[in-house]
Amino acid sequence: MELWLNDRIEGQTSSLKVLKVLHLERSDYQEIAVVLTENHGKVLVLNGAVQLSEKDEAFYHEMLVHVPMFTHPSPKKVLVIGGGDGGAVREVFKHPQVERVVMVEIDKRVVDVCREFFPEVSSALSDPRLELLFEDGVKFVRETKESFDVVLVDSTDPYDFAEQLFSKEFFDSVYRILGSDGVCCSQTENPFIMGKLIGRVQNYLGELFKFKTLYWAVVPTYPGGLWTFSLGSKSVDPINFRRDSRVKTRVYSPDLHRAVINFSLFWEV
């Protein structure tokens, strides 16, 4: 018998051959699965959608985090919405000036499962500079009195409880809680399939921020392989980003930063 995990988005499916289902549960929010695949090691699957694989998670996490972190002139306080696997937080802590990270994940079970099955991804969740909250990210940004330098939105697909993370109201709140040099960045899905969503988010950012950009990354285990991120910046143009050789990366580089930003023209073709 062959087992295949089919991760389907509109009109395109990415499938990974599964050697073993290591974990499967239904939490209060979603179905959480961990499968062992033939080529990509262990893979985290939420509601049937691949979130990360051991082999290629660096492609996603490094690009989500370092483009906005290097755009901010001195990111000390960082908010991560979602990102229950801990990969985004791990990348944030590579920046030596970071003093405090708040991570707001709605589903504690995702964190528990990732601590068990993906220790190399989730290890930074034990950092004493991290405050880990299990609550709704939309509610958090609406109500918090705290201010942040960088806000990263590492969400699942824009359905169900994650839908509000792509709303105008949410980005209004994010803008409000960002400091004067504040930068925010959200994953905004596959450009060939989710063009309308991307356009909407880009418009929200354009209305709020002095600078906005769409940039791309390759994520080999996501359907289509090509993924986008939407970034808003209050004072610094993302092309005028910092360099810091102390931040060790495998995928992100200053060259790649310059190469992938301002992607908006191409995906509209």
Next chain:
Amino acid sequence: MELWLNDRIEGQTSSLKVLKVLHLERSDYQEIAVVLTENHGKVLVLNGAVQLSEKDEAFYHEMLVHVPMFTHPSPKKVLVIGGGDGGAVREVFKHPQVERVVMVEIDKRVVDVCREFFPEVSSALSDPRLELLFEDGVKFVRETKESFDVVLVDSTDPYDFAEQLFSKEFFDSVYRILGSDGVCCSQTENPFIMGKLIGRVQNYLGELFKFKTLYWAVVPTYPGGLWTFSLGSKSVDPINFRRDSRVKTRVYSPDLHRAVINFSLFWEV
């Protein structure tokens, strides 16, 4: 009824939803199909493997062609092995110093079908500077007396008649027919699946050329989305490439050139 095209490599499958099968034939060499997909327009499929889609073919063709073309100090004579759709030749002719291109495609039917269904990709095949030969590329490089500045290998997967395009003997021949600043470049498949093939080709290039590199591109309709190219250069380090603003590209940029070369360390991890 839903029709899906499943493009399967070892342990990973990329599937596109098909609205209509526009063409299907068996040539002397392979099955040739053109399908209309929901998200990527028309797609060329050879022996079941996606070769190009209207929507994203620039990602593949620009990266295959411009990294080696800009590495060569003045590419005037170019050989393309395979590439029956004409996309590689179209990109080569963007370089104004090109005087002569020889394209050696084993299967005339691929060219005929692409002229009919992909006129925007195949249009450059009518350029008077192009000599189009329908024969075995391995035999051509073994026997030709002509010398080239750049040799591009735009092949199908390394099976059957295309297998020899990844052999030591083939690269020996390519080296022999390259001029003193000669550069060659081959598509070398998905790094997660075909690591052994990539390692072998990189070794061949390392034995022959002063410089060799592995670089990556994102090709959204190929399984895994991440693709590799193997480049050998007789005199110029691929990091010391030319710029030429007359060459208009949508995906390739000098920043991306710098970002994607020297990928070898990462894919071995």
